[in-house]
Structures are given as structure tokens and as C-alpha cells.
Amino acid sequence: MSIPGAVPGNYYAEGSMNNYYFQGGGTMVQQPLQYHLYNTPLPHVSNLSPHQKTIHGFFISDSLREELHRKNEMILQTVNAQEYGLPEELHEYHSLYPLDLTQEKSTEVFGYQSSVYKCMCSVDGRTYALRRIEGFRLTNEQAMQTIDGWRRIKHANIVSIKEAFTSKAFGDHSLIFVYDYHPCSKTLYDVHFGPQAQLASQVVVGVPKTSDHIIHERILWSYLIQLTSALKKIHSVGLAARLIDPTKILVTGKNRIRLNCCGVMDMLTFDSAPNVAHLQQDDILNLGQLMMTLACKSLTATHNISKSVEYITQHYSQDLKNMILYLMSQPVPMKTVDQIITMLGPRVLQEINDVQNANDILESDLGRELENGRLVRLLMKFGFINERPEFDMDPAWSETGDRYIIKLFRDYVFHQVDEAGLPVLDVAHVLTCLNKLDAGVDEKIVLMSRDELSCLIVSYREIKACIESAFRDLSKSK
Known part of the structure; x- marks a missing residue:
């Protein structure tokens, strides 16, 4: 069921539904938070002496405050379950809220239609994200054991999975995966290929395309380092990601990404018993294809590799081009994530520096709120x-x-x-x-x-x- 006024393709972003659901009452109009009131000081009151401070100096930055308010607001969003055809309770979860705002559910990635919901857990009171695979009948109970290995993985660039179970609460045979919830997140597809991204990158007629319309190389290196770190953890425990796709990678903060939907393909293809070593090589290949797609900012970049390589040569450094070509080359001999990490060495140091600088800023903001x-x-x-x-x-x-x-x-x-x-x-x-x-x-x-x-x-x-x-x-x- 589509949601009026929703932005297509925005899986984890702020809900665009304007309804709160209250027990025992009808649907009420949501009063949005007044984000525009958090404005920065004007120039004529900002140029103060060293011993003077504006009122903004006593509190955290306006942008961080607004971001945290939006996340808190999103966590508390609810809808009338009956109005949207949702079950009141699902296993030990309740208060389902649709996050997948696409009007047409694609079967391209999983082979089945899927949908995403935010929910509350009755056991620990926390908020989780439910990934529902629609119309899937589980024929082998041993497939559930594939989740055990994924549950033990705790990594900064992987969306952790809590459990999986089957249910008929939606009126069909559904397979449900429970993941950690990251409010106000967007997919990598939405950030760089969605309607808003396309609108922002439109070229004015008569004006040549500039470097402002491509993804900055420093961001691409950051993406590559984070995804490589995630693959290192996954491959080290004998698993394969299998879903390095822009629609299944979440952007949970500024240039902060996480692999999503881990473990889904292992359960859906349990009966075929695929070779893990080959799947790990596919992960490296898919990582290279993703980086080429992002560098060219085109979902069809891998259809014409020679032209895409030419475009990358014109707009990016030789190091990035060589890295992408290595990732997409034939695995002879077998490529490993450790080899990629060795090639990333100097870039990893820059990433560590950026992370520590961002941490210093957050500690400074925390110090203000401590007072x-x-x-x-x-x-x-x-x-x-x-x-x-x-x-x-x-x-x-x-x-x-x-x-x-x-x-x-x-x-x-x-x-x-x-x-x-x-x-x-x-x-x-x-x-x-x-x-x-x-x-x-x-x-x-x-x-x-x-x-x-x-x-x-x-x-x-x-x-x-x-x-x-x-x-x-x-x-x-x-």
C-alpha cells in the first residue's frame, strides 16, 4: 500500500506520513518539530571579543541538535495498523510502521517482493527494523541456522541482525528478518541516484558539466575503506555478503555507510548450497562494480567498461582507477580482502584522521551539554x-x-x-x-x-x- 505524499525509494528516511496513532483514539494530525527555529547567530553578533560568547556557545551545534531531534521523532512515529493493513502484533514485536515507501516492490535483488517496517520489541522495549520477504515458504528448517553466524558479527559498517522467523500474520507465508534500526537513514541509491540527487545534479543547458556534479574522490575512498572493512569481518568468519548493491547499503550519517540485509540470501538459497569461496570472489567483483557505478554516477556504468574507465581517468586519480580495475579483474589467482587492504594503506591513514577529527567535534559538543x-x-x-x-x-x-x-x-x-x-x-x-x-x-x-x-x-x-x-x-x- 502506498503512502500519500511519500518520496519514492526512500527506505529509511524520515517518515512522510502525517499521522500519529493513539490507543483508543482516531488518527490525528502530526505537529512537526520547528526545525527552522534552530538558526545560527547573525554576523553582526558573531564577531565578539575573545571573552564574550553568544547564546549558541552554550549548547551543541544547531545542525547536530536538529539531526538528533529528527531521529528521536522518527523513532516515535506510529500509524493505525488497521488503516494500513498491518498486524497489531508480530511475534514479540508491535507498533509496525512502514519504512519502504516505494510504490512498486521490485523482485530484482531477492527474487521476491520485500518490504521494511519499524517496530517495537515487547521484550527489551527497543526499536528494530523488520525486513519481510513476501510469499516465501520455508521448506527446510535447517536454513534458520544460517542466521547464527551473522548474529555473532558486530561491526561498525554492518547492520546487525537479531533473529529471523516465519509468519502468516500478513495473510501469506512471509519470512521476517529483524535488524538494528537506524532512524533517518537513506540507501546509497537514494543519496546518489534518487530523485533528489538527480535534481541536484541536473546540468543547466549551455553550461558544461563540472566536477561539482560528481562524487568527491575523498568520499569514494571513504566508502571503499568502510566496505572493505565490513568484508574483512564477514570473510574472516567464513561468510559472504552477497548483497553489495546501492539499494542495500545504508547511509546512517555523514559519509557513514553500513551493509544491510546480511544473511537474507543465505537463507533464500539454502537448498542450492553455493560455494562460499566463489561467493567471496563475487563480493570483491561486486565491490568494484559498485565503485565504478558511483564514480561514473550511472547505474549502467558497467555495461560499457571501456567508456566508464575513460570517464574515471578524466575525473579521478590514477590510484582510484587502478583500484577499481583490480577489483573487477579476473580472480587469477584468488583475490583476498587483505590484498585490497594493503593497496588501501595510505588512504586508511587519512580515514583514521578524519574519524578522529569528527570524534573531537562530537566530544566538544558533548562537553557543552555536560555543563x-x-x-x-x-x-x-x-x-x-x-x-x-x-x-x-x-x-x-x-x-x-x-x-x-x-x-x-x-x-x-x-x-x-x-x-x-x-x-x-x-x-x-x-x-x-x-x-x-x-x-x-x-x-x-x-x-x-x-x-x-x-x-x-x-x-x-x-x-x-x-x-x-x-x-x-x-x-x-x-
């Missing part, structure tokens, strides 16, 4: 103490003693007004005060009552002691 977590704990204590109606049979507990100082400090931080009596909404003031309070510095401030008839001169250290004392009183009451 924000301290402030949230302080605000929680404020919420527990301030304006408490009654405690220990004393209605005025939050208005007397140390609690009165905490209340005045709350007003000092959040309820200040300017000369015209208008609220002062200064986030920098709030963050500065809370950081000084958390550190317990000896700096003193003036706290004034709301009637302006009395004032107190106290230090942040004393206020912190008051908060800790009041919170301990509340904790002892449990």
Missing part, C-alpha cells in the same frame, strides 16, 4: 523547594528560614525588571548566576524582597548551602 546537565539538576532542586504548599505540617515552610533566601535568589535570577518595569529576559545572566551557584563562589550579591522593604547581602556559597540544607530536609521525609 547544561548540572544546571538542570539545580533547577530541579529549585522546583522541589520553591513555593511548596506545605511540608512537615508547616504551610509557611518555603517562606521561612533558609528557604526564604532561596526564594529571593530565584527572583534575582528569573524575575528582574528594567527601568520601565519590563521583564529582563537575559539568558546569559541566568547561566552566569547558576554556574556561580553550582561552583559556590564567595562573590556576594544583594537580594531584595518583593516589597522592597528589606534586603540581604549573601554569597553564592551561602545560597548553595541553603539549597543543600533544604533539599536534605525534603529527602529525609521519604
Whole structure:
């Protein structure tokens, strides 16, 4: 069943269905997150002195925040199962959500029609992706044992498989594979050959095609290194990937790819008992064909190899051309992944450098949020103490003693007004005060009552002691 407004071919991307399903209620319109509100600071407020910071400097980058919000939103998406003809429960999984948004299901890769769903597991509460092979009747129970070897593989560039089982919940004989779920992912086909990619690479009439319309060579080397690493792990345990296809490789982050649908072909072709050594040679050949397809940015690049090699020679380095030709050459003698890794040596060092630089950026963003977590704990204590109606049979507990100082400090931080009596909404003031309070510095401030008839001169250290004392009183009451 097609989904209105869906983008064809986008298997794992953000759901384009505008419905949430609530138990006991009807279908409701989804309110999208306001991603556009996460804007970067304008130039005239960005060029500050070294000791100054904008509000953006206290939090993670806007692009990373938006990406994480999109992933969280996608994990929580649900639909009405009856409306889309889906089972309420499937084995130990429920809340199925269609991810395969293509209107026509191709049988080219598996030989059977297949579909993909997001689901929740009743056992561990986690989200998984279900790959359903439609109309497949399993005749040999021993075929299920082929999944055991794949379950033991844990690799950064392979989508891990959890289990496989058969089911009639869809009204036919279906074979179900359960994989780890990577929200907002796209296939390599969608990224480089899908409708959006084709639109972005359209050449304006009268303007010659430039290098901007091809995939950057550094990205191609990164893809090759990641896929080679995945094949090394697979071949080392006596298995073969068998599905190095752009529609079965997921892009789960910036230039981060993972082999998907591992183990499916082993079960579908169990009765034919194929030779693993030959299949591993096919993996290397298919890897070379994939790289030629990406380099030429054409799905038919392998139909005319000589012309494709000529195109690669014009736009890429000699090293990349030689690597692709080696991968596609006849396996005499038998080629191994170790030989490919040896040829990739210098490029692997560059990949390691890029990964470590990206890790440094993420650690920096994490450090910003680490400080924000301290402030949230302080605000929680404020919420527990301030304006408490009654405690220990004393209605005025939050208005007397140390609690009165905490209340005045709350007003000092959040309820200040300017000369015209208008609220002062200064986030920098709030963050500065809370950081000084958390550190317990000896700096003193003036706290004034709301009637302006009395004032107190106290230090942040004393206020912190008051908060800790009041919170301990509340904790002892449990």
C-alpha cells in the first residue's frame, strides 16, 4: 500500500506520513518539530571579543541538535495498523510502521517482493527494523541456522541482525528478518541516484558539466575503506555478503555507510548450497562494480567498461582507477580482502584522521551539554523547594528560614525588571548566576524582597548551602 505524499525509494528516511496513532483514539494530525527555529547567530553578533560568547556557545551545534531531534521523532512515529493493513502484533514485536515507501516492490535483488517496517520489541522495549520477504515458504528448517553466524558479527559498517522467523500474520507465508534500526537513514541509491540527487545534479543547458556534479574522490575512498572493512569481518568468519548493491547499503550519517540485509540470501538459497569461496570472489567483483557505478554516477556504468574507465581517468586519480580495475579483474589467482587492504594503506591513514577529527567535534559538543546537565539538576532542586504548599505540617515552610533566601535568589535570577518595569529576559545572566551557584563562589550579591522593604547581602556559597540544607530536609521525609 502506498503512502500519500511519500518520496519514492526512500527506505529509511524520515517518515512522510502525517499521522500519529493513539490507543483508543482516531488518527490525528502530526505537529512537526520547528526545525527552522534552530538558526545560527547573525554576523553582526558573531564577531565578539575573545571573552564574550553568544547564546549558541552554550549548547551543541544547531545542525547536530536538529539531526538528533529528527531521529528521536522518527523513532516515535506510529500509524493505525488497521488503516494500513498491518498486524497489531508480530511475534514479540508491535507498533509496525512502514519504512519502504516505494510504490512498486521490485523482485530484482531477492527474487521476491520485500518490504521494511519499524517496530517495537515487547521484550527489551527497543526499536528494530523488520525486513519481510513476501510469499516465501520455508521448506527446510535447517536454513534458520544460517542466521547464527551473522548474529555473532558486530561491526561498525554492518547492520546487525537479531533473529529471523516465519509468519502468516500478513495473510501469506512471509519470512521476517529483524535488524538494528537506524532512524533517518537513506540507501546509497537514494543519496546518489534518487530523485533528489538527480535534481541536484541536473546540468543547466549551455553550461558544461563540472566536477561539482560528481562524487568527491575523498568520499569514494571513504566508502571503499568502510566496505572493505565490513568484508574483512564477514570473510574472516567464513561468510559472504552477497548483497553489495546501492539499494542495500545504508547511509546512517555523514559519509557513514553500513551493509544491510546480511544473511537474507543465505537463507533464500539454502537448498542450492553455493560455494562460499566463489561467493567471496563475487563480493570483491561486486565491490568494484559498485565503485565504478558511483564514480561514473550511472547505474549502467558497467555495461560499457571501456567508456566508464575513460570517464574515471578524466575525473579521478590514477590510484582510484587502478583500484577499481583490480577489483573487477579476473580472480587469477584468488583475490583476498587483505590484498585490497594493503593497496588501501595510505588512504586508511587519512580515514583514521578524519574519524578522529569528527570524534573531537562530537566530544566538544558533548562537553557543552555536560555543563547544561548540572544546571538542570539545580533547577530541579529549585522546583522541589520553591513555593511548596506545605511540608512537615508547616504551610509557611518555603517562606521561612533558609528557604526564604532561596526564594529571593530565584527572583534575582528569573524575575528582574528594567527601568520601565519590563521583564529582563537575559539568558546569559541566568547561566552566569547558576554556574556561580553550582561552583559556590564567595562573590556576594544583594537580594531584595518583593516589597522592597528589606534586603540581604549573601554569597553564592551561602545560597548553595541553603539549597543543600533544604533539599536534605525534603529527602529525609521519604
